[in-house]
Amino acid sequence: MKLSIQSTLDYRFEQPTDLLLQVEAAIIPEQVVTDAFIELSPTEHFARVVGHDQIGDRIWLRVAERLTVHYRAVVTTQRLLADISALRQVPMHLLPGETVEYLMPSRFCQSDQCQHFVDGEFAGLEGGARIDAIRAWVEDKFSYVPGSTTAETTALDTFVKREGVCRDYAHAVVTLARACGVPARYVSAYALGVEPQDFHAVAEVFLDGAWHLVDATGMAQAAGIAKIGVGRDAADVSFLTAYGQSQYLNQQVWVSGE
Missing domain, CATH: 2.60.40.2250 (Immunoglobulin-like)
Known part of the structure; x- marks a missing residue:
């Protein structure tokens, strides 16, 4: 595209x-x-x-x-487009070194506090199927409300409020994916379909040996996203x-x- x-x-x-x-x-x-x-x-x-x-x-x-x-x-x-739900999770001991930092909690993505939630909410799912369920859960449970959060809002804050903007949706997906043992990073981007038009943010997860974009806002598709930068969370790519x-x-x- x-x-x-x-x-x-x-x-x-x-x-x-x-x-x-x-x-x-x-x-x-x-x-x-x-x-x-x-x-x-x-x-x-x-x-x-x-x-x-x-x-x-x-x-x-x-x-x-x-x-x-x-x-x-x-x-x-x-980029190669894939059905996320069909992708396999890479065992942790086989992960490439450059992906390891994206398993760790970060300033806005406190994944270490979400382990029990993902194990309960997404029990029975593995790999890409679990990530796709996380994307669907965030899209369904959160409301997109411009101005509802600030530059200091964390994924846990958004989890409680259940509202935010693309930055908050991306942080939520990144946080829950890391809690599942899947490397996940934050992507700043330009994207087709974003309303109102603005800089956009999505998550990217490492499955089946490659990185795959995930937009829980439902506004953008992977083919219509142009990456600006990536990082652990929004602090890395403002x-x-x-x-x-x-x-x-x-x-x-x-x-x-x-």
């Missing part, structure tokens, strides 16, 4: 501030990025650094008062991390497909 992507950011800063920006679609084998262009307002410093797991780029910036970002690209996805006071002025995202 071919996706046309545009995004804009506009922020103001009280004093010179260091920023870490990650808004560009990742150049990786499962997606071909063409016609990419990024324009930034004047900065005091600009340097690219590789993203988590070598997926995508982060950009170090130092800005004085204002940052505007305009990004556009065409992304053709070519589109903008400011190391100082910032004021949000405007943010827009457009994604169309063919």
Whole structure:
């Protein structure tokens, strides 16, 4: 699938501030990025650094008062699509080393506190069948409510409130998958079908020797998702991390497909 992507950011800063920006679609084998262009307002410093797991780029910036970002690209996805429910779980002792960190609890995904829940709620299911049941459970039990959570909301907070946005749905799936012994990571992305249009977040699980996208919001399909970056949770892949006071002025995202 071919996706046309545009995004804009506009922020103001009280004093010179260091920023870490990650808004560009990742150049990786499962997606071909063409016609990419990024324009930034004047900065005091600009340097690219590789993203988590070598997926995508982060950009170090130092800005004085204002940052505007305009990004556009065409992304053709070519990832392998699979029926999650039919995939097998890789035994822990056979997991590749790079997947191990995604079994561990993290700041927003306290998987160590969910073991009894997954063993009871999803008893009798294994591997991809259990992950698909987790996806369906989150989609059914949670309500998508913009503004209902904050940047500090954890998966356990969302589990109690049963409402949130894509970030919270992804954290919930990641947390429950890890509690089942399945490596799971958080993916920031552009995605077709997201309403209202915005940066999107989904989970990605390691089954049958490969990573597979899971969107419990039900809004996006794997073929219509362009990855920006991956990490343990949202803290690793924020589109903008400011190391100082910032004021949000405007943010827009457009994604169309063919």
